[in-house]
Amino acid sequence: MSSTAIQVNSKRGIWGGGNEPLKASYGKLMMWFFLLSDIFTFGAFLITYGAIRMSYPAYEGAAADFVSSNEYWPIPERIFDAFPFFHGAHLPLVFVGLMTFILIMSSVTMVLAVEAGHRNDKNDVVKWLLWTLLGGITFLSCQAWEWTHFIHGTDDGTMLTYINSFNNIVTETVYGANLVVNEYGPPAFAQLFFFITGFHGFHVTIGVVLLFLAFYQAAVGIYQQRGHYEMVEKIGLYWHFVDLVWVFVFTFFYLI
Amino acid sequence: MALDNKKEMEVIPKDAAKIRKIWLTALILLVVTAIEFVFAFTMPRGILLYVIFILLTIVKAYYIMMEFMHLGEEAKPLFYSIIVPLIFLVWLIIALMKEGADIFLMRW
Structure with missing residues (x-):
């Protein structure tokens, strides 16, 4: 039966075990594939946003004269213009700019933690992980404030005619936003806002939990005992991914 | 221990x-x-x-x-297995924005 034998190239030695496919460790490889599948999930959200947005009429006219209506898609810079402690001031996109800054800076401190892990520098890893953790919690707090403001709405609200959840056509002043109606634009606008930023915020929350885990384990010396800081690297990949998604959410939701 | x-x-x-x-x-x-x-x-x-x-x-x-x-x-095969799907994703975004624009024309 020698004719059916399979020739194995002894140089590769893949049957002996102990080798790493794609020259990446198991954990990092699986993290990359998880991130790829997560990219598809977020991609689906953003594709949905693009398709629904293009299927609604755009606002025609100068941005300064913009008035909210459920007849056309709103201009983001006229909607997201609130800032904590500056009630009633028109500060377009300032708060979301601050949130972007916080998230990018937390990504920078994360990459510094990964770099310190390569150098086996426990003190630096702990220090930079703590900064990253702070950045993540600050970002989440900002998002909580933004959601609260979005849900409660402006002082004046908007007069809208719409079909309510009891299937009646009503005309009334609407304040804030929910999944049925919102004062900013068509119902789909608030629905997409809640789903896209909510799903991203959920990822940030998981990231903060993972960062705390890494921070704790690094601080008590578990990674030093283990002999490497690969866990910091894997959580770092996840955290950069969260930042990457925010870059796209920022462009598609707040700029376009 | x-x-x-x-x-x-x-x-x-x-x-x-x-x-x-x-x-x-x-x-x-x-x-x-x-x-x-x-x-x-x-x-x-x-x-x-x-x-x-x-x-x-x-x-x-x-x-x-x-x-x-x-x-x-990372190794090249890993690099491309991440990047190539993203290129298809970009195409899907463009295609469905066009689709949305066509739905707009049909609706209004």
Whole structure:
């Protein structure tokens, strides 16, 4: 039966075990594939946003004269213009700019933690992980404030005619936003806002939990005992991914 | 028992050039975001502005994936198995935005 034998190239030695496919460790490889599948999930959200947005009429006219209506898609810079402690001031996109800054800076401190892990520098890893953790919690707090403001709405609200959840056509002043109606634009606008930023915020929350885990384990010396800081690297990949998604959410939701 | 015999790992000294590169990347990301803000308030809304925004976003995504996630240092098959699906994703975004625009024409 020698004719059916399979020739194995002894140089590769893949049957002996102990080798790493794609020259990446198991954990990092699986993290990359998880991130790829997560990219598809977020991609689906953003594709949905693009398709629904293009299927609604755009606002025609100068941005300064913009008035909210459920007849056309709103201009983001006229909607997201609130800032904590500056009630009633028109500060377009300032708060979301601050949130972007916080998230990018937390990504920078994360990459510094990964770099310190390569150098086996426990003190630096702990220090930079703590900064990253702070950045993540600050970002989440900002998002909580933004959601609260979005849900409660402006002082004046908007007069809208719409079909309510009891299937009646009503005309009334609407304040804030929910999944049925919102004062900013068509119902789909608030629905997409809640789903896209909510799903991203959920990822940030998981990231903060993972960062705390890494921070704790690094601080008590578990990674030093283990002999490497690969866990910091894997959580770092996840955290950069969260930042990457925010870059796209920022462009598609707040700029376009 | 395990935690008693603490292994002392040798701390490798900092490489200043590497750390400078990380901060430089951060600066690039912040400057590109600032440019997006300037465009958002100075340019009329339209397809040209959207193309500029998407291109600048891809620039930022490049720096995050290459400098922060070190994707460029991974093995080539892994690199392409991440990047190639993303190219299809970009196509799907464009295709479905066109589809949305056609739905708009049918509806109004």
